[in-house]
Amino acid sequence: MKPQDISRRDFLRQASWSGAGLTLAAYLPANGQTHPLIINPVAEEFVSGTELMSWISISPAGKVTLMCNRSEMGQGTFQALPQMLAEELEVVLDDVEIVFAPANPEKYGPQPQEGSFSVRGWAPRLLRAGACAREMLVEAAATEWNISKNECYAENGMVISRKTQKKLTYGALVEKAAKLKPPAEVILKKRSDYKIIGKSPPRKDIPLKTNGSSLFGLDKKLPGMRYAVIERSRRFRETVKGFDDSETRKVPGVLHVFKVKRPVFSQYCEGVAVVADSLWAAMQGRKVLKVDWNDPDFVLPNTASLENQMRENLQMIGNHPKFETEYEQCTQKLEASYETPYQSHSCMEPLNCIADVRADGIEIWGPIQEANWIQADLSQRFNIPAERVAVHMTFLGGGFGRKAFPDYPYEAAFISKEIQAPVQVVWTREDDMTVGPFRPGAFYTLKGGLDAGGNIHAFQANTATQWIGQEWSASPPSAPEAAGYNTGDFEGLLHPYRQGIPHYSFGGAGIHSPIPVMWWRSVYASTHGFACESFIDEMAHLARKDPMAFRRAHLPDPRYQALIDRMVELTSWQSRGKNQGWGVAFTECFTGLCGHAVKVTRNTEGKVRIEKVIALIDCGWYVNPDIIRAQVEGSIVMALGAATMHATTFEDGKAIQQNFDTYPMPRIADIPPIEVHIMENDEKPGGVGEPGLPTFAPALANAIFDLTGRRIRRLPFSLDEIS
CATH class of the missing domain: 3.30.365.10 (Aldehyde oxidase/xanthine dehydrogenase, molybdopterin binding domain)
Structure with a gap:
């Protein structure tokens, strides 16, 4: 209509x-x-x-x-x-x-x-x-x-x-x-x-x-509803050759066992659904199900090969001749490489969805991050007018981009249509953490040159990563693109650097892999910010200038000057003590600006510990300060885990980390004191939920350098291994 x-x-x-x-x-x-x-x-x-x-x-x-x-x-x-x-x-x-x-x-x-x-x-x-x-x-x-x-x-x-x-x-x-x-x-x-x-x-x-009265996806129930879990291959893009469900059908409550599929970008991933009258029965039935898988017709990826491909692609990115001329004229030069891993979304509420497919339409209930996308996808795939596809949102126990993907609602609709009854499909933690999509890993080469006054004259950032969305096309990506010259964008980098740095160049090279990747909180800024703000700190050290003053000299916009002024005030920057490490970083994404200052010290055993995090966010006009503080605190906790505790690695075409025993999350005892402050100004409303994340990792790495003299250029790293 x-x-x-x-x-x-x-x-x-x-x-x-x-x-x-x-x-x-x-x-x-x-x-x-x-x-x-x-x-x-x-x-x-x-x-x-x-x-x-x-x-x-x-x-x-x-x-x-x-x-x-x-x-x-x-x-x-x-x-x-x-x-x-x-x-x-x-x-x-x-x-x-x-x-x-x-x-x-x-x-x-x-x-x-x-x-x-x-x-x-x-x-x-x-x-x-x-x-x-x-x-x-x-x-x-x-x-x-x-x-x-x-x-x-x-x-x-x-x-x-x-x-x-x-x-x-x-x-x-x-x-x-x-x-x-x-x-x-x-x-x-x-x-x-x-x-x-x-x-x-x-x-x-x-x-x-x-x-307990709030309605999350797992809380929703319908009359006559069935429950389903799916045996999925841990190896990416394997298809079902056959299965033996003889033992599965002996489990009381098991009603159906059949092959299913779900869309993942331009591909379909296959599995075997076990449908029962209770979730417990379905899970017990899956445990004794035997599935034979067809090997995929490509070289199975592993972390080592992915990393080698990213390093090789970085070398293939061309340089703009004029930029190189300006770079060569610099008085002092610096080059560095940074590396960040793949990450799981690991929402506290695993994926789940209820579907009821009838002759006259489809109804969906669940933790849906984007109802319109799901409605349009189901309408197209099932050839049903959109107005006959009802998508009802419940509360989400975390989303971070993963619950906007249409694969799990389609899977539920596929099963409901097959059994002609409403069904709730529940993903286990192992399902969620091993089949993706994931945040892509990213590798960087950066180089910068200083003029005679110790200011940045030329700055370059090149990226090799698995670009989000390229899997929508079945064809492989084109050759690595040539770096631009004073053009382009680099998500996470403060925008006024483009006015404060005379010559800059950004380039990127995509790698192709069967591993599905997609948005993760703050998207590219979550990795770009670590590389760029760590490297800018390196350049400040090369110039023998204070890290805060060095940034101020390259950010001509008054709004950004005010952000730095306020951070100097909050940290008592000019009088920070000896035997302490202080690191600072500033990033920008989704129209929100954020600065973090991290203080680290050594404990009695000589190990580095985080003593305090001071966060300053400029989101312009705002509504609720407590919500802002909660979002920034949550971003810092998520960033702490991604920087120092967990990563998704691959071997033989499979994700290794299956649950929180191998993908550890920060616990309460791991969280340092966090102060969140909000800038007061008349700017337009800006983002909050994502801008607070990219800033933490570089601020922490810069603080560790300030204390120990050791540069952190690869994530994740263990604080226990730094002294």
Whole structure:
């Protein structure tokens, strides 16, 4: 159904809000204007070519419902989005109920939870929707009292007469307000006038998650639902030759055993499903299932061969002649190589999905990070109109990009169609950690040259990695590309370096492997940041300059100067003590800037220990400081594990690490004290959930160098092995 074909009656019926008195939707005009407009589907005709996003409904009881089109995987959308709406609507936060929006791009717009987009992407729509609803309610009250709108104001879910102090609740006004058109222009509050934004009220989802009433994917149940687990080859792209299920079928509760497939980019991966009337029976049945696999028709990858390929590809990247000329003129030169590993997502909630495939459509329930993508994928693969594919989001126990991938919902739908019943497919931890997709490893060569004044005159960063997304095409990647000259981007590197460094060059070379790779928290910045900010620290040492001052000299933008000034203040940088190691790093991704300062010392045994981490984030205009601190703290913990504890390695075409015994996670005792500080400025909203991660590893490595004189150029490393 196209947006311009939706009637007012259809819109209200599809909104599924019984008793709704006032419903508003945001849309972006078809002319490409970025300024969002608000529409009342009862009082107005839809504008041709609009993309509707219904956001709020106010009931005759005065309760406000916000349809959340973003997943909630711990990052705080269930708190930040209602705060924005409640602020401009002038209601108390407890009066705002938030519910997941089902997949429907024409009503709710894009629904991916990626790129730290929730606040920075949707703040303009929610603020304007709340302000428009408020003004419509004020107009309805003014009409009721036969006075001017200017003689009224809204507060705590009521409209109040300034002169008489008469009050009307929103519930009493919604019927009349629903007949009005939203104002074309509204004046949004100044930050100094905020009552809810900028505060840290108790999160509405925390009680649900602590008392067990929250609905995660594994909690969802349907009448007559079956359970399935799948025997998967640990070797990438092996196909099923045959299987012996004689012992499996003896397990009480086992109902079906058959071959299945799931899409992984341009390939299909095969397995054997065991379906039972309980999850326990399905898992016991899988234990005694015997499967014969066809060997893949390619050389099986292992970590050593992957690393050799990346090193070789780095040598194949050409250099731009003009850059080389400038580099050769430098007074001092430096070259270094950095290496980062493959990583598993290892979400605390393993993958799971419920599917119910019927003749008239498909319904999906589960921890879905991007409902629209799943809906579109299932619609195409099963040849069913998208409006007949319903995707219902639950809470996610972590996502990090993995739960946006369409493979596991398809797998559940495939099995449901086969058995003609609803089914929940559950991945074990071993499934999750061995079949991927993974974050790709990346190798780097960097070189830089200083001028006579000790400033960077030429800077080059080349990467060899398995590019995310190249597996969508079955054909191998092209030859390594030539490095650019003063062009291109390098995710994670602070943008003003491109103004502060006269000559720079970035290049990349993709390697081809059957190992599936995809997004991982902060994507390329998670590895680029380590290489670049560690190397910039090396150049500061070569120039015999203070690392903080050296960075400041190459970042002409006032916003970035202010970030460094604040970090100097927080760390008492100029008076840091002896026998301590202090490292600093600054990175940027998804429009969020972050700086980390790490302090390391030696313990009584002479081993290096992390004493403190100071994090400073500049995300511009923000909503909830506690959510920001939680996100940055979580990023640091995740980065600590990736830098010092775990990696995914391969042998004979298989991932070696299968569970947390060989892929250890940081424990509470491993976490140093963390301080998180937030920059205050008038910049546009920026990302939070991802920008806090890339900065930690280089800051830690730089601190270790400051204490020990040893450079860390390969991740992961063990703190216990450094003295």
